Structure formats: C-alpha cells, structure tokens
Amino acid sequence: CKLSLATLSDVARTAAIPCYDRASLKAGIVHFGVGNFHRAHQAIYLDDLFNAGTDHDWAIVGAGVLPSDAAMREKLAAQDFLTTVVEQDNNKTAARVTAPMIDILPVGDPAAIIARLADPEIRIVSLTITEGGYFIDASGRFNPAHPAIAADGQNPDAPKTVFGLIVAGLKARNARGIGPFTVMSCDNIPHNGIVTANAVVGTAALSDPGFADWIRENVAFPNAMVDRITPATGQREIDFLRDNFEIEDNWPVYCEEFKQWVLEDKFTAGRPALEKVGVTFVPDVTPYEHMKIRILNGGHAAIAYPAALMDIHFVHDSMEDPLIRAFLAKLENDEIIPIVPPVPNTSLTEYFALIEHRLLNPKIADTIPRLAQDGSNRQPKFILPSTLDNLRQGKDVVGLALVSALWCRYFAGKTDSGKDIVFNDASAERLHAAALKAKDDPSAFLVFDDVFGEVAKSELFRKRFGHALKTLWEKGTRETLQLYLDGKL
Ligand code: NAD
Structure with a gap:
C-alpha cells in the first residue's frame, strides 16, 4: 500500500512502525539536506528516542537550498514526511517506517526558512549537505570569495546558501532577544564543527563583522564523527520494497545495520537525550x-x-x-x-x-x-x-x-x-x-x-x-x- 499516516496500520503487517503518536511531536530541529544519510542516521536515533517515549519536542523540520531538495520535499510531503528505512545485515533485511520529521520548509523561500530558524522552538540546526557544501578550498579553508557566498554577503536579508540562511536566522533571533541555536554538522569531514563555524562566521563577516564575532563567541558548533554506509536510492530499491514488503514509498532509504555517532557535548540551547539511544558524548572527537x-x-x-x-x-x-x-x-x-x-x-x-x-x-x-x-x-x-x-x-x-x-x-x-x-x-x-x-x-x-x-x-x-x-x-x-x-x- 501507499505509505502515509493513514495506512500505517496496513504497513505494520510487514514493517515496524512508530509506537509514538506523530501528532504528539513538536519541532526542535531544523535540518538542512534531507538526503539518504540523514534519514538513515540522525533521524533513526531520534525515532528510537521517540519510540522510547521521551523527548517528543525534538522533531525534525527539513530544509534545503537546491532544486533537488524541492523534488524531495514533494515526494516526502505526499507521504506525510514518513520514510521507510531498510536495514540490511549480511543475512537479514528488515524494514521500519520512521516519523521524526514533521515538515519540510518551502525550498527557495528564504523568508519562510528564516522565520522558522527564528522560532524559539528551534534549538538545533543540523546539516548533511555533503563535503562539497561547505565552500572549502583545496587547503581546507573556507572560501568567502565563492560567488554564492559573496552574493549572500551582498544580500544578507535574502540569502541563498545554507550559511547565509543560518546567519540571517541567528540575527533574527538576536533582534527578538531569543538565544542562539546550536549548529550541528553531521557531514563526513574531520572537525566538521570547526569547518561549519568557519563557514557561518566567514559568511556573517562579509555583511556584519561585529555579528560574526558575536557568533564565534556565543554559538556552539559541536564536532561529530558519523558512520553508517547508506547507498543512493534507485528504482531497484523502490521496487524491492514494493515487491517484498508491499510498501510504496517514493524515496526509501537502504543502509547497513551498523551505525555510530560520536558527538561533542557542546549545545547552546539544550539537546535531546541521545545518549539513551547509543550516541557517545565525548569532550573531544579527535x-x-x-x-x-x-x-x-x-x-x-x-x-x-x-x-x-x-x-x-x-x-x-x-x-x-x-x-x-x-x-x-x-x-x-x-x-x-x-x-x-x-x-x-x-x-x-x-x-x-x-x-x-x-x-x-x-x-x-x-x-x-x-x-x-x-x-x-x-x-x-x-x-x-x-x-x-x-x-x-x-x-x-x-x-x-x-x-x-x-x-x-x-x-x-x-x-x-x-x-x-x-x-x-x-x-x-x-x-x-x-x-x-x-x-x-x-x-x-x-x-x-x-x-x-x-x-x-x-x-x-x-x-x-x-x-x-x-x-x-x-x-x-x-x-x-x-x-x-x-x-x-
Ligand atoms: P544525498 O545525495 O542523499 O543527499 C545530499 C543532501 O545534501 C541533499 O539534500 C542535497 O540537496 C544536499 N546538498 C548537496 N550539496 C549541497 C550544497 N552545495 N548546499 C546545500 N545542500 C547541498 O547524500 P547522502 O547519502 O545523504 O550523504 C550526504 C552526506 O552525509 C555525505 O556527503 C557525507 O558527508 C555524509 N555521510 C554519508 C554517508 C553515506 O554512506 N551515504 C556516511 C557517512 C556520512
């Protein structure tokens, strides 16, 4: 059957389904880059936590800046932002439907994204935007001269990059006396927190150096080591799920059973109790x-x-x-x-x-x-x-x-x-x-x-x-x- 909140009881014949009521969730995280890895990793840890009956105020709101994110939004909206995750070990394949994402913001609408980022409900902004999404040059340094970043420096109120949007969101919160959110990268880059801090601060510095300094001092950017092999989804994966589990999912995710997340415990505005579901919190991920x-x-x-x-x-x-x-x-x-x-x-x-x-x-x-x-x-x-x-x-x-x-x-x-x-x-x-x-x-x-x-x-x-x-x-x-x-x- 076609995946949606209304068909969950049918889906339960072949796959695990959430044991929490989706209506009980409240937003806590805006996530940029709702690709496969996010839905196989961070979203699974949160799904586990919600299944354990706690932290229901940390649901995910998706966001993106690329045309492909608009396509993803349409596909997921058509199934109430549910995702089937197929976990495959050497001799076992199991499907589970996950529901920690409650919405995806309109792509290409900076005002709507900034408004959500400025919402005091949002306490973490997380990212999986690929290694290429951080505007770093061959030496690993942030490149503020990149045309997309330079354009956001010129137009800080209508930014197009993830970093321009984060800066505008932090600024809107500041103006309203709301404390900053934590910015948490889950990309596969050594010292991803430092790399992200450099990108956010470097983008802010182009339009407001004083505010860039304020970000450096007041916003937490925890470093993380993330691991779970998550291949891309193709028609073969969509068909396999329909043929073997009788679930029609517009964009299921396949991954290995193993997963690991080691995270520095530096959060500006609180965090979900991820240690209850297997995340290792450490002072230093190096x-x-x-x-x-x-x-x-x-x-x-x-x-x-x-x-x-x-x-x-x-x-x-x-x-x-x-x-x-x-x-x-x-x-x-x-x-x-x-x-x-x-x-x-x-x-x-x-x-x-x-x-x-x-x-x-x-x-x-x-x-x-x-x-x-x-x-x-x-x-x-x-x-x-x-x-x-x-x-x-x-x-x-x-x-x-x-x-x-x-x-x-x-x-x-x-x-x-x-x-x-x-x-x-x-x-x-x-x-x-x-x-x-x-x-x-x-x-x-x-x-x-x-x-x-x-x-x-x-x-x-x-x-x-x-x-x-x-x-x-x-x-x-x-x-x-x-x-x-x-x-x-
Ligand atoms: P994916 O192609 O499914 O998703 C990538 C996401 O990043 C999409 O939402 C895309 O729109 C966004 N994106 C790409 N370039 C961007 C840019 N320049 N600006 C803003 N957003 C951009 O890929 P995936 O499998 O989800 O992997 C994403 C990242 O996750 C990897 O690059 C890696 O850092 C990390 N990761 C992946 C795996 C894995 O096995 N797939 C394992 C560990 C870590």
Missing part, C-alpha cells in the same frame, strides 16, 4: 575521527586498487578473495593499527574486526569503482599520514608503500587482464601520464608534492615503493600480494 579515517577509510583506500586490478567489481567480493582479505588484515595489523593513538573504551582490533564484517556485507552492494575514485584526495588523507607516522617512528612501510604502488599501477590504465580502467579523479590526467613513466622510473610518480609531501623524501619509502611497483609490473597483482603475505616482498 581520537574517534583518527580511528575511522586511518582504519576504515584507509582500509577502503587500500583494497580498492588491488581489487580493481584483479577485475573485481563489488567490495564484498573483494573481501571474499582470500588474498585481498589477508592483505588488508596484515596491513592494518602491522602498519595502521599500531600507529593509531588509543581511543577511550575502544579496542582497535575489535573495531577492525567489525569493519571486516561490514565490508563483507553483500546486501549493501558497495562498489570498487566508488572506493577507487578521487584517490588524489583520498590517498593523502587516508593512507599517506599513516605512512609518514611509521617513517617518523623509524618503522618499515612495506605494506603502505605497496598500497601507493598499487595506486600507481592502477593509474597506468589497464587491469592485469588488460581491461581498460575508467578513472574518476580530478587529477586523472597527470596521474595517468606519471604512472606510465613510472613503469620504467618509479620516482616519476612521486613528484606530486600535494599528494606525497614529506613521504616522498624518505629513502626507505622510495626504495619500498620502487620495488613493489617493479614486482607488480613483472609478476602481477596476485603474486605480489602473495609475496607480501609471505614476508618476501
């Missing part, structure tokens, strides 16, 4: 971010290239291959986990065991081309810092240098069986040219200072990298991985 970037994202960045060179398409298939699985385990145990600083109440080996389990999940159907994309940004964030830490501690880097060599071999453009590789990387052209030269002269690939930085200055790294690359060309990926596993590379 160790958790570090663990995730080095072990999970680093793991992704390590298996992508051997799998691609061996013509493997799905992540779970790569982990079913004994060579790749053993390669990742040895790399993590020998060269990554030992240099990750301790994380409170966490065993890093158990964390990695859980990641192995998650990567083996066939239902998520995550792909190697997705992991292999954007290596010119990912290798320097996820792999090379581990390489540098080992080198600084006088340790060997056989495995991490092999990861760099596999990445270089991949950029030569053909898999081991001779198939063409399609690159998805802003720097593909220069990497491809260098990778071809590196077949005869490995140092040709190490010239990119923005990627390799200090690592390329290490004689030990250059030696290990050159030897691994030569072996990959001479013996192929499989045999090279085997040599590494046997300690003979």
